[in-house]
Amino acid sequence: MQSPSRQLSSQPPMISDLLEQQKELTAVQRFSAFHESESVVRHSHHYQDLIPLSAPTAGEQYxxxxxxxxxxxxxxCVSACHHLNGLQPAETWRQVGMLLGTHETLPILQHVTTACHHCLEPACLVGCPTEAYQKDPTTGVVRHLDDQCFGCQYCTMACPYEVPQYLEVRGIVRKCDMCHQRLAVGEAPACVQACPNQAIRITNVTKDDVERNVHKTSLLPGAPSSAITKPTTIFRSQRVNHADWRPADNGVLRPQHAHPALVLMLVLTQFSVGMATPALWGNVNGTSCLLTLCLSLAMAILGIAAATCHLGRPLYAFRGMLGWRHSWLSREAIAFAMFLPTTGLLACRSLFGIDISASYNEIATVANISLRHATLSSSTMQLLESAVPFVCGWIGVYCSARIYQFTQRALWRGHRTLLRFGLTSVLGVAAGALLDSVVQNGSTTVPVVGMATLLVVKLCYEAMQLLAVLTPDSPIYGSAQLMLHHLRYLTILRYGLGLTAIALLLLVAIRGLSEFGLWAVPILALISGLIFAGELVERTLYFKAVEPLRMPGGISA
Incomplete structure (x- = not known):
């Protein structure tokens, strides 16, 4: 038997050379081993005064x-953060904005470097439906778990500082994590190391001090109120005065992303819940319309399917319910996840004539349930099977409104979202009642007049928000300007569709639907299409005309 050395020497020269090369470490491996073998971080003397010498104690954080x-x-700092963290070409975790002001009668341009503020109450963490954010209990650093994220992008809306950024190539969101892995070994974050003027440092702050100061002001002139998320970043300056300074991009208006999948999902689910309401009520008193119920079910299915198209990683859509304790998005998902099957079961029962109460009683008998109230009457079962989808559906609509109210954006706050979403659902109720009346040969006057009235109310409410353009101090002044200038064609289309639908509804109410003969169904279909298209345009304006909260930006071209 030959020794290994003799076997190696007997190999062809090329193979021997390759085997010898495999024994050597690559340049990257040698550098990594050298770096890990050092007891002291290299170049630490350049920045050791810019990071804390000890970890935060109880009640403190970085x-x-x-x-x-x-x-x-x-x-x-931007370049170092980008390269040392291996970010994508268009991805930035740190940005530089600008403030404009005066100092001792001289004009001043003040640059502002900003990244994640690692807030005490981070909106990204609270709003995330997949639990993809964690706040380190020791350091206070807010970290994003890439493998847990399914790319809903809600945190990009919830964060008032526009810190999380959607990475389309990976279908997830990422953000600054204060280079926590470097801090753990006594090394400064990339931005701290790179700043030639030592303008950035890491410090320990007391959480109680942050709590006391957040209600006084914002981080910088033009920045959102610190009371929203309680940011911890400290900006120091002998020149910047909150009263006299303003962001360089102050007054710059840009239409936002339309989010077409969300537009379709919101309108479909809200119409679905509204249309199901007359059918669910009819199920209780025995006058349910199967066509209305099935149409509502189809719209709900399409709406939920559209929602998954918004996700960067739709295969992980099931994770959307994990954050039910704190995320309105998770609560919305749960509500509609219950609305869909309960409505479907009711539609199947109506379609196939199944007596659910009898089936339940048979199951109770087979299971040998001898409780006094184990059996349910037919009327009780009908009430339950109508009440569950009704409650779940309207809770889902409410959760949808709360999702956008939570962001604190002016156009989405309070009644501006709740009334929009609620009136869309009530329009669905009128549409469902009209369809029931047509199918059952009943009077269509009341639902037609009701739909026309609701449309007038909704259009007037939206027009009142446009009047904010006359009041520069209004919180939605910028949104009104966007809708009347940059987005004027969408605004014209929205009111054109709505007014045309109102005119046709009034024509039907005056003449009566029976007067149109064979044209009755096409006219109703046209009216429904106009209303639905108008709601889609309105919801598109809702997303595109909103002014996001943000830190001061740079001078726009």
Missing amino acids: AFEVDLDLCSGCKA
Whole structure:
């Protein structure tokens, strides 16, 4: 038997060379081994005064501290963050904005470097439906778990500082994590290391101090109120005055993303819940319309399917219910997940004539349930099978409104969202009642007049928001300007569709549907299409005309 050395020497020269090369470490492996073997982090003397010497104690956490007077706007921090964290070409976790003001009668351009503020109550964490955010209990760093994210992008709306960024190539969101892995070994974050003026440092802040100060002001002039998420970043300056300074991009209006999948999902689910309501009520008193119920079910299915198209990783849509304790998005998902099967079961029972109460009683008998109230009467079962989808559906609509109210954006706050979504659902109720009347040969006057009235109310309500353009101090002044200028064609289309539908409804109410003969069904279909298309355009304006909360930006071209 030959020894290994003799076997190696007997190999062809090329194979021997390749085997020898495999024994050597690559340049990357050698550098990694060298770096890990050092007991002291290299170049630490350059930044050891810019990071805490000890971990935060109880009641403290890490925070960025920025000396604005030292920031020159060179963007070395942006470049270092990008390269040392291996970000994609268009991805940035740190940005540089600008403030405009005066100092001792001289004009000043003040650069502002900003990243994640690692808030005490981070909106990204609270709003996330998949539990993809974690706040470290020791350091206070808010981290994003890439493998848990399914790309709903809600955190990009919820964060008032526009910190999380959607990475389309991976279908997830990512954000600054304060280079926690470097801090853990006594190394400064990339931005701290790169700043030539030492304008950025990491410090320990007391949570109680942050709590006391958040209600006084915002981080910077033009920044959102600190009371929303309680950010911990400290900006220091001897020159910046909140009263006299303003962001360089102040007054710059840009239409936002339309989110077509969300537009379709919201309108379909709200119409579905509304249309199901007359059918569910009819199920209780024995006058249910199967066609209305099936149409409502189909719209709900299409709406939920459209919602999954919005996700960056739709195969993980099931994770959307994990955050039910704190996320309105999870609660919405649960509500509609219950509305869909309960409505479907009711439709199947109506279609196939199944007596659910009898089936339940048979199951109770087979299971040998001898409780006094184990059996249910037919009327009780009908009430339950109608009440469950009714409650779940309207809770889902309410949760949909709360999702956008939570972001604190002016156009989405309070009644501006709740009334829009609610009136769309009530329009669905009128449409369902009209369809029931047509199928059962009943009077159509009341539902037709009701639909026309609701449309008038909704259009007037939307027009009142456009009047904010006359009041520069209005919180939705910018949104009104967007709808009347940048998005004027969409606004014209929305009112054109709505007014045409109102005119046709009034014509039907005056003449009576029977007067149209064979044209009755096409006219009703046209009216329904106009209303539905109008709601789609209205919801598109809802997304595109909103002014997001953000940190001060740079000078726009």
